[in-house]
Each structure stands twice: as C-alpha cells, then as structure tokens.
Amino acid sequence: MNTQTLTNQVTNILNALLTQGVRDAILAPGSRSTPIALGLAQLARENKINLYVDVDERSAAFFALGISKTTSKPVLLLCTSGTAAANFYPAVCEAFSSHIPLIILTTDRPPELTRIGAPQALDQNCFYGHQVKKFYQLPLASDNFDECQYTSFVVQRCVIHATSHPFGPVHLNLPLRKPLMPQLPLSFMKKSKKLTRSKIKTSLAATDLADLSAAFFDKRGLIIMGPNEDQTNHNALLRWAENAGWPILADPLSQLRGIDSKNIISAYDILLKTQLPLLNDLKPDVIIRGGGTFVSANLGAWMKQLNVPNYYLDPNYELNDYTETLTNVLPLSADCFFESCPCPAPRRGWLNKWSQLQKEIKKGLASLNSKNQLDEPLIPRLLEHLLPIETHLFISNSMPIRDIDSYFLPQKKFRYLYCNRGANGIDGIISSALGMSSQFKNNLLLIGDLAFFHDMNGLMMAERYHLQLRIIVINNNGGGIFSFLPQASSIDFETIFGTPQDLEIKQVAQLYHARYIKADSIVAFADILQQPLHGLEIIEVPTNRTTNVRAHQAILQMIAQQLSKEF
Amino acid sequence: MNTQTLTNQVTNILNALLTQGVRDAILAPGSRSTPIALGLAQLARENKINLYVDVDERSAAFFALGISKTTSKPVLLLCTSGTAAANFYPAVCEAFSSHIPLIILTTDRPPELTRIGAPQALDQNCFYGHQVKKFYQLPLASDNFDECQYTSFVVQRCVIHATSHPFGPVHLNLPLRKPLMPQLPLSFMKKSKKLTRSKIKTSLAATDLADLSAAFFDKRGLIIMGPNEDQTNHNALLRWAENAGWPILADPLSQLRGIDSKNIISAYDILLKTQLPLLNDLKPDVIIRGGGTFVSANLGAWMKQLNVPNYYLDPNYELNDYTETLTNVLPLSADCFFESCPCPAPRRGWLNKWSQLQKEIKKGLASLNSKNQLDEPLIPRLLEHLLPIETHLFISNSMPIRDIDSYFLPQKKFRYLYCNRGANGIDGIISSALGMSSQFKNNLLLIGDLAFFHDMNGLMMAERYHLQLRIIVINNNGGGIFSFLPQASSIDFETIFGTPQDLEIKQVAQLYHARYIKADSIVAFADILQQPLHGLEIIEVPTNRTTNVRAHQAILQMIAQQLSKEF
Known part of the structure; x- marks a missing residue:
C-alpha cells in the first residue's frame, strides 16, 4: 500500500x-x-x-x-x-x-x-x-x-x-494493510468539516401540565432519585420538593445525599429493612422517580407492595423498571420536569414523618461511632465524617456499595460518588477508579478483597501516570456477600462461595510501589484518612465474614428497637 | 419457584x-x-x-x-x-x-x-x-x-x-429464578437417556487414488505439517514420507519434531530466512499440507512464491489458507490420507538436499551452546538439550513461539508442545499452562514478561490445586517483538511499543508463594532445568530488547555464511 x-x-x-x-x-x-x-x-x-x-x-x-x-x-x-x-x-x-x-x-x-x-x-x-x-x-x-x-x-x-x-x-x-508506517510527523493543519448538532430543550405542554397538577394535588408524594453521575444542578428539584413538602429518597449515587435540605432522606434502606408496622404511615399516594436503578433492594421490594401511581422521569425513554411499579413515563430529564411542572401545596405532617424517623436512625448510627471494633458497617460512617467533601469517591460493587447505601448518610454534600452500576460487576474496579484519578487530585476507592484481586493489573497505571488514589481494601478474605445468602450453611460454602484467596495485600502494595498501611482499629483508620495523599496508597482493613453478618444484624436490631420505642 | x-x-x-x-x-x-x-x-x-x-x-x-x-x-x-x-x-x-x-x-x-x-x-x-x-x-x-x-x-x-x-x-x-437453593444432596441415581453417535471412518475412493497417484508420480514433493495438538499417531505419515523420500517440514506444534526419521526437517525457518540462492534447489513440484496455520512467516512467504500444486488435508473443510497457495482440498485427516493414498517412488537426491542443509544449520546452532551470554535464541537450544522428553511444554505467543520455531530443533521426540495458536493472543497464557498442569506432573511454560504480567492473577490457581509448573519468564522489560518492526526507530517507541513495566518478578513470586530463581548465565539456567520440580517455580531470565535483535541477526548471518561456504 x-x-x-x-x-x-x-x-x-x-x-x-x-x-x-x-x-x-x-x-x-x-x-x-x-x-x-x-x-x-x-x-x-x-x-x-x-x-x-x-x-x-x-x-x-x-x-x-x-x-x-x-x-x-x-x-x-x-x-x-x-x-x-x-x-x-x-x-x-x-x-x-x-x-x-x-x-x-x-x-x-x-x-x-x-x-x-x-x-x-x-x-x-x-x-x-x-x-x-x-x-x-x-x-x-x-x-x-x-x-x-x-x-x-x-x-x-x-x-x-x-x-x-x-x-x-x-x-x-x-x-489496515501492511506496511503500517505512516509518514511522520503527521500534519494536522487541515481541520475536518465538522458535523454539528443543535441542542434541543424539551418542555411540558400545557395539556400535560394540567394532568400532572391534578395527579399531584393534595397528595402525599414521594420523589425517588436513583443514580445520576453527571454533575447536574439539582436546584429545580430541590425547590420543587421543598415547596411541595415531598421527601426525596436519595440514592448514594444520586449526588443528592448530604445536601442541606430537610427534604433529603438518605436513611431509607435501613428503615425499610426493619419492616416495622410504622412503615404503614409512610405509604405515599404518588411517586415520581428519576435516575437509574437505585442500589437498595429493600426500596425495590417496598415499592412493589405500594401499588400507587408512579411517574418515571426517563429522558432516554428506556422504560427500565425491574420493580414493575412504573405507571407513567415522562421522557424528560429531572431538571426539565421540575422546572416546568407546577408544584402542589404541601400536606401537613407528611415530610415530618420521614424526617423524624431519619433523625432517629442517624442518632442510632451515631452511637456506633464510639465502638472499639472497626467492622464493615462502620467504614462508611467514618468516611462520612472524616473525608473532605471534594473527595472523588469510587465505590466497588458487591458489599461496599450496599454498605454505603445503608450507612453513608452524610450531613455535608459530597459532590462526587461513582460506582459501575450498569452491570454491577466486580471486574475492572481499580482501573475505573484510576481512570477517575487521572482527572482529579483527591481520590478514594472503597473495595473488597475479591474485587481488588480481580483487577490488580490495573494498579500498574498509578505509578506510570503519577496518579493519586487512596484504596481502602476491606479484606474479609473472600466473598463476604455470600454469607448473607441461604447457601451460607452449605457444606461446600468455603470452596465455592467463600473462596478465601489468602491474598497478601502488603505484598501487592510492594509490587506496585504503593504506600501500604494496615488499619485494624478505628483510631488507626481515622488517623490515616486525615493524612495527605501522595500517589498510590493501599489501606488494608481486615474484617471477618461471619462477624460481619452479625454486625449488620445487630445494627438493624438496635435501630428497630429504638424506632419501636420512639414511634 | x-x-x-x-x-x-x-x-x-x-x-x-x-x-x-x-x-x-x-x-x-x-x-x-x-x-x-x-x-x-x-x-x-x-x-x-x-x-x-x-x-x-x-x-x-x-x-x-x-x-x-x-x-x-x-x-x-x-x-x-x-x-x-x-x-x-x-x-x-x-x-x-x-x-x-x-x-x-x-x-x-x-x-x-x-x-x-x-x-x-x-x-x-x-x-x-x-x-x-x-x-x-x-x-x-x-x-x-x-x-x-x-x-x-x-x-x-x-x-x-x-x-x-x-x-x-x-x-x-x-x-434461573429465585430461590436458588436446590434440595441437597442431589440424587444422581437416574441416568439420562444417552444420545450417542457412531464414528465414521472416511477413506479415498478408487478414482481419487488414481488422480493422486498421477499427481505425485516422479515429483519432488514436500509435506508441510502445521500445528496439531491432539496426540495422533504419525505412523502412516512417516512411513509414506520415508517410502516417497519426501521431506516433512515439521512445525514445532505438529508434534513431529525430534522424531527419529531422516524425513523430518525442523530447520526450515532459519534456512528460508537466509534467502540464499541455494533455496532455488529446494523448490518442490508439489506440496501436501496438513495441520493448522504454521508458525513460520518465512515459510508462508516462500510458499507464496512457489506456484505449485498444493493439496491441503483439511478434515474440517475449513479452507483456511492465508498463504493463498491452496489448489486442492482433501477433507480427510492426515492419518486417513496417508493410510490409503499410494506412495510414489522417491526422486534421487531430493530429500538429501534438505537433510544436508539441516545438518549444517544444526551444526552452526550447536556452536552457540558454548557461548557465555544467556540470550533469547539460546533458551530454546538449552531446553532442547536439557528437558526430559516427557515434559509438557506450553509456549507463549509473540517471541517465545517464534524462537521455538527457529531454534528448537530437538534430536529426541518431545511428545507435548502446546501454544494458543487460534487467535495468537498473549492473554491467559499462565492460566492455559496451569490448566495443562492440572493434568500432568512435569510442566514447563516459556513466556515473555508482558504475557506474564497480563495473566498474573492466573497464578492463584497453582497453590490452591497444588499444581506443578516451572515458568521461564524471559524478561526483556517490555514488548520485545516490536524491536524487530519498522517502528523501532520511532521517537515514541518506548512509550507506545516498548512499554517497559519494570515488573519485579521476584515480588510476584513471593506474592503467589512460588519458588523464585534468577538465571543470568547459561550455567545457572542449565542447573535449574535439571533440578526436580516442586509446585510452582518462576525462573526469571533477564535479557535486553536491543541486544536481542542483534543476537538474532548475528545467528542468521553466521548460518548464511556457513551455508554459502558449504553449498
């Protein structure tokens, strides 16, 4: 050629x-x-x-x-x-x-x-x-x-x-046909004829508005916001919810948690998991849902029981609703919807019910912070308190994102939380977090030992491109999530589900020239989080799969008791 | 459910x-x-x-x-x-x-x-x-x-x-629908109704035989046997070739090299690469080809120039012939073909030409064995001399299989040589070799540092299943093959082709509890190969990409000079 x-x-x-x-x-x-x-x-x-x-x-x-x-x-x-x-x-x-x-x-x-x-x-x-x-x-x-x-x-x-x-x-x-060597240097002088597209802003028509106003009038409404990783401005949504007195159930990936607004409810996962009779008072008359599939399986199960009108803000017109609760689809972004849809007057006491319960749950969880044992549910709590808000947080699938969902209920607005929630794999997590780290300075990855093992090769990029990433490896030596499933009592459990890899994280850190710290106490962990980050850092937090299940159960029990007592 | x-x-x-x-x-x-x-x-x-x-x-x-x-x-x-x-x-x-x-x-x-x-x-x-x-x-x-x-x-x-x-x-x-727990233990008492198939043995019809006899009569014929990893018996082929006096060019993966037969020619890659005028005397009148695509690109290029009848033994009827030299396809296995096809009488001197040249090349290569420097072309030579024939050898793609093709010309029959030659990737090589190792005791993998890096996670299986594998990592710190290509002189070479990973193989060995040995001399390397193998062993052979190109060139020059002098 x-x-x-x-x-x-x-x-x-x-x-x-x-x-x-x-x-x-x-x-x-x-x-x-x-x-x-x-x-x-x-x-x-x-x-x-x-x-x-x-x-x-x-x-x-x-x-x-x-x-x-x-x-x-x-x-x-x-x-x-x-x-x-x-x-x-x-x-x-x-x-x-x-x-x-x-x-x-x-x-x-x-x-x-x-x-x-x-x-x-x-x-x-x-x-x-x-x-x-x-x-x-x-x-x-x-x-x-x-x-x-x-x-x-x-x-x-x-x-x-x-x-x-x-x-x-x-x-x-x-x-491409050989020979494969072009004449170098290439000359990029000539610009390509550019194909451009105009941005179209969609809005609601007057007829739609009348229908929606009727549907929302005098209702106990609930807004559920799922994952939404682009950095959109939530002003219209917040203003609308505040005026309507509707709670916003905020998925950790909605980028809404920690916003200073009494409408933001983050503590719903643990609340719904209690299955207390008081949940009957929380049933809404109508739901508006936006964003992707939310992390909380408890929220999905609860929605399935509700049988109320459910409006899905679905700008991609994907109609992805595995909860089978969708009744109306609105092919609009949340921004666009909340800007143009008229807001109903609030129902007295409705938002307050949610806020009070959330307050009580947060109080209960706060009491954990004085524990001595650094266990898995406590890690999101400590991150919530100790991380600077400009941290770019990447969360692994499997247990970390579930624990973040349940226990990461910040009072301040973290701007950037990411997780691979398309297919929810535990593959490629380190590399995805390092891709993020190539763009920012203050980066943190929360990951379990199996997902860490799966993508160790990804660590190679950190040194080559001088990336800054603090990796917290929750090391329970195997597949911790399986201990929550019915097969936990199978005689083959360790071989085919637990699968301990006995990975020596410290050696991995050495191999990739990362700073390594083992954090086996709350004090040690808190201390590390507050140190400045230089390059690649791996913090190993050793935990135990069996006691982890018990720790989760104990918290649930504690919260349930407290709520029963107070409400 | x-x-x-x-x-x-x-x-x-x-x-x-x-x-x-x-x-x-x-x-x-x-x-x-x-x-x-x-x-x-x-x-x-x-x-x-x-x-x-x-x-x-x-x-x-x-x-x-x-x-x-x-x-x-x-x-x-x-x-x-x-x-x-x-x-x-x-x-x-x-x-x-x-x-x-x-x-x-x-x-x-x-x-x-x-x-x-x-x-x-x-x-x-x-x-x-x-x-x-x-x-x-x-x-x-x-x-x-x-x-x-x-x-x-x-x-x-x-x-x-x-x-x-x-x-x-x-x-x-x-x-599968939840719940996912079957009743254990399962009862496998009842056998499934078995679907069986009869084996059909194909053979050549009398008319075909007449045609083939005519086509092969009084011809200087060449048999080219490509990769064939199932352990077929080569008796019919060998008997046929010996009676016809036809050379068999034996790919390293044909499992034919080292068989005690004067018809087996293994030294063709380097011979053809010399491009000496004496190659004119080696032109065949007819070719019979079997097995998959052969490793040698030099053989492919040479065949393209020949323009002679070319019979492909192709039991899968795939017609895969990227050399564009195929003229007749025979949907039969080599076994079946050589058993039924009548064998022509030999042409005097034809096989001898090939044998003499091979003898001279082997003599030339033998002189390398007394060198002091352990460089890449010497590794196949040492393996050829020092490995027991029952070794199961897995060869990585990229440089290792090419070096084996050029320099591994054993006098004894190694029974088992494997390589992933379907798509020729450098991914998954360690795991493939460990899969092999799960079946046998005496296993060796020859691999470069990039392919080793690509599948380090695969090493995890060795300890868990007590597998026996000796891994020779040729560590030239990057993509050695690219130094042979035109881009070797590009100013961006190291960044986008050389890609040194600075991988510390010793640390990797520690991480996976493998025995680690660095072999930086011929004596050290030979010594290690003769030691008994226990579990996983990683032998690092440090080499250099630039001197490696020169070493290959020097050998080619030496062989070319010697052949020119003798013939």
Missing part, C-alpha cells in the same frame, strides 16, 4: 475525533494498531490529546470507562486485532448498561487476511454484539475523495452517537 | 453433562449460578467430576481451555450473570479459532428481570456472537416432562457439537 494514502487515512481519522472533541485516549499496544498509535503519540506530544498506555486490555478499557464516567466526555480506546479486542468486552458491557460514551477503535487485518487462518485474526464484525450502540466497519485506506469524506463522516457520527441520549459505547473496526 | 422443580432441573442438566463424558469443570463463583455450583461441588466430593474454582473469570476460562486443549475433552465453564460472562470472551475467541470444545454455561436472570434495569443483568442472548459454534437459550426449570427431556437433549447435543469436527466452544445460557 501507498504510504501517503495510509498517512492521509490516519490524519483523517484522528482529525475527525479531534473535531468532535475527543481529548483522552487509551492505547493497549500491539502491531496492527501501529499507524493510529503513532498518530496519537504525536498528538500527545503536541498536547492535543491525553494519551494513556495500558498493556492489559481489560484494565485499559475500564480505565477509559473511569475517565468517561467522571467527565461525561467521549474517550477513545484503541487496540490491535485478535483477542485484545475481546478483553475490552467486560468494560464495553458496563459502558452499554451505564451509558458511558466509549469510542472503541479496534484495528483489524485487511479483508484478504480475515477468516482465512491468518495469525491473530478473528471475525471482528459486530464483535460486541448487542452491547454497543452502533458498529461500523471502516473502509481501507483509499485515495478516493468520497471514501475519505465518508470515513471522516462515520468517525464523527460515531462520537455523536456515543454522546447522544442514551449515551453509550460505539465500535469502529478499522482494517 | 418450587424447590423440587429447581432440584430436578439441576440434576437433569448435570446428568446430561456426565452422560456425555464431561469430567472437568471450572467455576467462577457468583450468586446466580448457585444451584449448578452446589451440584458440581457435590459431584466433586463424590469424585464424579474434577472441580476447579477460579474467581477471575478471564483466568478461569483460559484454565478450562488449557485442560481441554491438552486432553481433547469437553470442559465445563460456569459463571454467574453479567460481566462475569464477558470476561470469558478472550478464551472463547481462542477456543473458537483453535477448535477447543469448551462448554460454556452462563447463568442468567429469569425473563422478567432481563433488559429491565435489574442489577447485574445483561442481554446474554448470543453473547459471544460469531465466536461460538452454537448458542442455546435453555428453558426455565419446569415440571413439564417434554421440556425436561428437551433440556437434557439440548445439553447433550451441545457437548456433541463441541466435540464434533471442527471442535469448538458452545454456549448455553440458563435463566
């Missing part, structure tokens, strides 16, 4: 990505991706793009996800042909489920080397199946003007797809 | 797998897979199945691949719902490309919880796209007799699909 043709193609593709605002790229090195990789390296030297290189493609993809998740920007993910692309799959699935705009560019052999026994060649067509928003097979490098224009158009269009509601990953497969 | 119905379903599925001869299972733990996992644990206690538990699904799948690859038996791979299944994808792609009969059983949420925002639920339909032979969605547990029969039939049929030519992975997706 003509070197100039290849050079033009690389410039064309990278220009299209730059034109559409791609500023971060993750490269998993390989041979077939050579021309694009060299172009990215040049752009990085010219400070036009931030380039990260990660040799483990699984980690690389989750690192990209971490950046895109915390910036809401499209991030380029590049790899060579073959199983490299397959290692991206877990993060692609998470991105698809949680609406993260990854731009996945897999390079491929030219047509004459596919499905013909050539080395490192798979059928990369539609390689991610249903797990991407769009797939495009790009043409080979060509001198044909229309074909070049087409390539630029398709690449730009993919970024637009990825960043249009619902956001999500897109896959471009690029066949 | 009824517990008895679930219990019957689990028994039914496991019975079907047992009936079709599945004896090894790998479980990546999770919640949704609970009933099947409990059933497998019981079967393991009853010694009816070998159960391995691996918490990192990527490693787990490659471990399963390693077992299946070295036993040619179907191996069950089980996981929970969500991204767990996505982590299997790299090994699934390798299995599909290299015809390994993995039985992938992913568990899933019931219909009412899919695509509706329920946690940890992806669309698992056709989840592996084109990369599996068959996909079946299993029904939910049911009391309906026909449906139960159907489930048993589909599971059995999947194992048959997986183990019919061309072998390959199959995917079963099993939705």
Whole structure:
C-alpha cells in the first residue's frame, strides 16, 4: 500500500475525533494498531490529546470507562486485532448498561487476511454484539475523495452517537494493510468539516401540565432519585420538593445525599429493612422517580407492595423498571420536569414523618461511632465524617456499595460518588477508579478483597501516570456477600462461595510501589484518612465474614428497637 | 419457584453433562449460578467430576481451555450473570479459532428481570456472537416432562457439537429464578437417556487414488505439517514420507519434531530466512499440507512464491489458507490420507538436499551452546538439550513461539508442545499452562514478561490445586517483538511499543508463594532445568530488547555464511 494514502487515512481519522472533541485516549499496544498509535503519540506530544498506555486490555478499557464516567466526555480506546479486542468486552458491557460514551477503535487485518487462518485474526464484525450502540466497519485506506469524506463522516457520527441520549459505547473496526508506517510527523493543519448538532430543550405542554397538577394535588408524594453521575444542578428539584413538602429518597449515587435540605432522606434502606408496622404511615399516594436503578433492594421490594401511581422521569425513554411499579413515563430529564411542572401545596405532617424517623436512625448510627471494633458497617460512617467533601469517591460493587447505601448518610454534600452500576460487576474496579484519578487530585476507592484481586493489573497505571488514589481494601478474605445468602450453611460454602484467596495485600502494595498501611482499629483508620495523599496508597482493613453478618444484624436490631420505642 | 422443580432441573442438566463424558469443570463463583455450583461441588466430593474454582473469570476460562486443549475433552465453564460472562470472551475467541470444545454455561436472570434495569443483568442472548459454534437459550426449570427431556437433549447435543469436527466452544445460557437453593444432596441415581453417535471412518475412493497417484508420480514433493495438538499417531505419515523420500517440514506444534526419521526437517525457518540462492534447489513440484496455520512467516512467504500444486488435508473443510497457495482440498485427516493414498517412488537426491542443509544449520546452532551470554535464541537450544522428553511444554505467543520455531530443533521426540495458536493472543497464557498442569506432573511454560504480567492473577490457581509448573519468564522489560518492526526507530517507541513495566518478578513470586530463581548465565539456567520440580517455580531470565535483535541477526548471518561456504 501507498504510504501517503495510509498517512492521509490516519490524519483523517484522528482529525475527525479531534473535531468532535475527543481529548483522552487509551492505547493497549500491539502491531496492527501501529499507524493510529503513532498518530496519537504525536498528538500527545503536541498536547492535543491525553494519551494513556495500558498493556492489559481489560484494565485499559475500564480505565477509559473511569475517565468517561467522571467527565461525561467521549474517550477513545484503541487496540490491535485478535483477542485484545475481546478483553475490552467486560468494560464495553458496563459502558452499554451505564451509558458511558466509549469510542472503541479496534484495528483489524485487511479483508484478504480475515477468516482465512491468518495469525491473530478473528471475525471482528459486530464483535460486541448487542452491547454497543452502533458498529461500523471502516473502509481501507483509499485515495478516493468520497471514501475519505465518508470515513471522516462515520468517525464523527460515531462520537455523536456515543454522546447522544442514551449515551453509550460505539465500535469502529478499522482494517489496515501492511506496511503500517505512516509518514511522520503527521500534519494536522487541515481541520475536518465538522458535523454539528443543535441542542434541543424539551418542555411540558400545557395539556400535560394540567394532568400532572391534578395527579399531584393534595397528595402525599414521594420523589425517588436513583443514580445520576453527571454533575447536574439539582436546584429545580430541590425547590420543587421543598415547596411541595415531598421527601426525596436519595440514592448514594444520586449526588443528592448530604445536601442541606430537610427534604433529603438518605436513611431509607435501613428503615425499610426493619419492616416495622410504622412503615404503614409512610405509604405515599404518588411517586415520581428519576435516575437509574437505585442500589437498595429493600426500596425495590417496598415499592412493589405500594401499588400507587408512579411517574418515571426517563429522558432516554428506556422504560427500565425491574420493580414493575412504573405507571407513567415522562421522557424528560429531572431538571426539565421540575422546572416546568407546577408544584402542589404541601400536606401537613407528611415530610415530618420521614424526617423524624431519619433523625432517629442517624442518632442510632451515631452511637456506633464510639465502638472499639472497626467492622464493615462502620467504614462508611467514618468516611462520612472524616473525608473532605471534594473527595472523588469510587465505590466497588458487591458489599461496599450496599454498605454505603445503608450507612453513608452524610450531613455535608459530597459532590462526587461513582460506582459501575450498569452491570454491577466486580471486574475492572481499580482501573475505573484510576481512570477517575487521572482527572482529579483527591481520590478514594472503597473495595473488597475479591474485587481488588480481580483487577490488580490495573494498579500498574498509578505509578506510570503519577496518579493519586487512596484504596481502602476491606479484606474479609473472600466473598463476604455470600454469607448473607441461604447457601451460607452449605457444606461446600468455603470452596465455592467463600473462596478465601489468602491474598497478601502488603505484598501487592510492594509490587506496585504503593504506600501500604494496615488499619485494624478505628483510631488507626481515622488517623490515616486525615493524612495527605501522595500517589498510590493501599489501606488494608481486615474484617471477618461471619462477624460481619452479625454486625449488620445487630445494627438493624438496635435501630428497630429504638424506632419501636420512639414511634 | 418450587424447590423440587429447581432440584430436578439441576440434576437433569448435570446428568446430561456426565452422560456425555464431561469430567472437568471450572467455576467462577457468583450468586446466580448457585444451584449448578452446589451440584458440581457435590459431584466433586463424590469424585464424579474434577472441580476447579477460579474467581477471575478471564483466568478461569483460559484454565478450562488449557485442560481441554491438552486432553481433547469437553470442559465445563460456569459463571454467574453479567460481566462475569464477558470476561470469558478472550478464551472463547481462542477456543473458537483453535477448535477447543469448551462448554460454556452462563447463568442468567429469569425473563422478567432481563433488559429491565435489574442489577447485574445483561442481554446474554448470543453473547459471544460469531465466536461460538452454537448458542442455546435453555428453558426455565419446569415440571413439564417434554421440556425436561428437551433440556437434557439440548445439553447433550451441545457437548456433541463441541466435540464434533471442527471442535469448538458452545454456549448455553440458563435463566434461573429465585430461590436458588436446590434440595441437597442431589440424587444422581437416574441416568439420562444417552444420545450417542457412531464414528465414521472416511477413506479415498478408487478414482481419487488414481488422480493422486498421477499427481505425485516422479515429483519432488514436500509435506508441510502445521500445528496439531491432539496426540495422533504419525505412523502412516512417516512411513509414506520415508517410502516417497519426501521431506516433512515439521512445525514445532505438529508434534513431529525430534522424531527419529531422516524425513523430518525442523530447520526450515532459519534456512528460508537466509534467502540464499541455494533455496532455488529446494523448490518442490508439489506440496501436501496438513495441520493448522504454521508458525513460520518465512515459510508462508516462500510458499507464496512457489506456484505449485498444493493439496491441503483439511478434515474440517475449513479452507483456511492465508498463504493463498491452496489448489486442492482433501477433507480427510492426515492419518486417513496417508493410510490409503499410494506412495510414489522417491526422486534421487531430493530429500538429501534438505537433510544436508539441516545438518549444517544444526551444526552452526550447536556452536552457540558454548557461548557465555544467556540470550533469547539460546533458551530454546538449552531446553532442547536439557528437558526430559516427557515434559509438557506450553509456549507463549509473540517471541517465545517464534524462537521455538527457529531454534528448537530437538534430536529426541518431545511428545507435548502446546501454544494458543487460534487467535495468537498473549492473554491467559499462565492460566492455559496451569490448566495443562492440572493434568500432568512435569510442566514447563516459556513466556515473555508482558504475557506474564497480563495473566498474573492466573497464578492463584497453582497453590490452591497444588499444581506443578516451572515458568521461564524471559524478561526483556517490555514488548520485545516490536524491536524487530519498522517502528523501532520511532521517537515514541518506548512509550507506545516498548512499554517497559519494570515488573519485579521476584515480588510476584513471593506474592503467589512460588519458588523464585534468577538465571543470568547459561550455567545457572542449565542447573535449574535439571533440578526436580516442586509446585510452582518462576525462573526469571533477564535479557535486553536491543541486544536481542542483534543476537538474532548475528545467528542468521553466521548460518548464511556457513551455508554459502558449504553449498
């Protein structure tokens, strides 16, 4: 192939990505991706793009996800042909489920080397199946003007797809023929013809407004806000709820907890879990729900029993409602809805019921803080009290996010809480948190030992890019969540559920040149949290799976008793 | 759901797998897979199945691949719902490309919880796209007799699909509804109605034989045998080649190198790379090719120039021929072909030309053994001399398999050489080698530092299952293969191709409780290879990427000079 043709193609593709605002790229090195990789390296030297290189493609993809998740920007993910692309799959699935705009560019052999026994060649067509928003097979490098224009158009269009509601990953497969060396340096002088889109602001029509006003009039209403990781302004929602006197049940990932408003109710998970008769007084007449699927399974179970009108603010029109409680869908963002919908007058005493109960629960939980034993439920409590509010908090799936949901009820507003809640995997968590850390200074990851083990390779990026991350590893030596399930008494429990890995966290820290601290007391833990963070730090908190179940049960019992006594 | 119905379903599925001869299972733990996992644990206690538990699904799948690859038996791979299944994808792609009969059983949420925002639920339909032979969605547990029969039939049929030519992975997706606890212990008394298949032995018809005899009559013929990892008996091939006086170019994975026969030519890679004029005398009139795509790119390039009749023994009728040299395809195994095809009389001097050149090359390479410097090309030479022939050798992709191809020319027959040559990835190599190690006592893995890093999590299995594996890590601190490519002179080379990880192999060994030895001289290396192996052992051989390129070039020059002088 003509070197100039290849050079033009690389410039064309990278220009299209730059034109559409791609500023971060993750490269998993390989041979077939050579021309694009060299172009990215040049752009990085010219400070036009931030380039990260990660040799483990699984980690690389989750690192990209971490950046895109915390910036809401499209991030380029590049790899060579073959199983490299397959290692991206877990993060692609998470991105698809949680609406993260990854731009996945897999390079491929030219047509004459596919499905013909050539080395490192798979059928990369539609390689991610249903797990991407769009797939495009790009043409080979060509001198044909229309074909070049087409390539630029398709690449730009993919970024637009990825960043249009619902956001999500897109896959471009690029066949490249040898020789793979373009003429360097590339010349990025010429700008691509930019494909632009106008922003449309939707609003409610007068007829809708009349209906809604009637539906909400004189009702005990409840607002339930699920995960919402983009940094939207909640002013309209808060003003509306305050005027209507409606409680807002705030998922930890709603970014609403800790806001200074009496309407914010964070303590609902533990409250609903008590199953006390007093819950009968909390039944609403109507619900407005926004955001993604909330963390609390107790909230889901409770909603299922209610059988009341349930309005879902669903700008993506996804109709995702596994609780089967949805009655009306409003294809609008919460912002847009609460700005235009008229607010009903408050029902006396309704909000107060919730506030009083929350106050009592918080009081009960506060009494735990003076305990001597550093156990799992106490960790979110200590984070709540000791972390600066500008901390970027990444929470692992499995137990950590559940414990955060139940016990992290801050009085101050933490601005940034993240978790991979699309597919809820325990894979790639370290890399996702490090992707976040590439954007900010003050970062903390709360993770269990199994999820930590799963993505240890991800730690490699911390030193290379001088990232700042404090990792709290709750080490109960195995799958702690299974001890809460019916199989806990099975004779095969330890072998197939408990699965202790006997991982020596300290050695892992040494391997990756991280600062290591073991925190086995409240005092030690509190002390570490208040120290300044430099680089990568791993704090091991040893806990025990069996006593952990008992600690959770004891707290529930204590809260239930206290509430029964007071109400 | 009824517990008895679930219990019957689990028994039914496991019975079907047992009936079709599945004896090894790998479980990546999770919640949704609970009933099947409990059933497998019981079967393991009853010694009816070998159960391995691996918490990192990527490693787990490659471990399963390693077992299946070295036993040619179907191996069950089980996981929970969500991204767990996505982590299997790299090994699934390798299995599909290299015809390994993995039985992938992913568990899933019931219909009412899919695509509706329920946690940890992806669309698992056709989840592996084109990369599996068959996909079946299993029904939910049911009391309906026909449906139960159907489930048993589909599971059995999947194992048959997986183990019919061309072998390959199959995917079963099993939705399970809570509660997930079956009644234990399961009763496996009742055998499933077994689906059986008759073996058909194909042969050549008389008309074909006449054609072939004519085509081979009085020809300088060449047999090229590519990778073939099942332990077939090569008697018919060897007898035929010896009678016809045809050389057999034996890929390192053909399991033919080192056989005591003057027809076996192993030194072709380096010979063809010299591009000496004497290669003109080696041009054959006709080629018979068997096995998969051979490792040597030099052989491929040479074949492209030949333009001679080329018969491909292709029992899978895959027509995979990226060299574009195939002229006739024979849908027969090598065994079957060489047993029935009449053998032509030999052409005088033809085999001798090849043998003489090989002898000279071996002499040249032998002179290297007295060098002081332990460099990369010397490692295969030392393995060839020092390893016992019963060693099970797993070779990583990238440089190790290429170096084995060029420099591993044993005089004795090593029975077992394995490499993931379907998709040629550097992912999952440790786990694949450990899967192999679960079957044998004397195991060795040759791997570079990047591939070693990629699958370090895989090491966790060694201690848990008391596996025996000696790992030789050739540590040139980065991607050594790229130094052979045109980009070696790029100013961005180290950042995007060299990618030194500065991995401290000794610390990794400590973390996984492996014996660690650094071998920085020939004497030290030879000494270690002769010591008995106990458990997991990691031998680090430090090398240098730049001097490695020069060492390869120097050997080529030395051989070329010697051949020019002698012939």
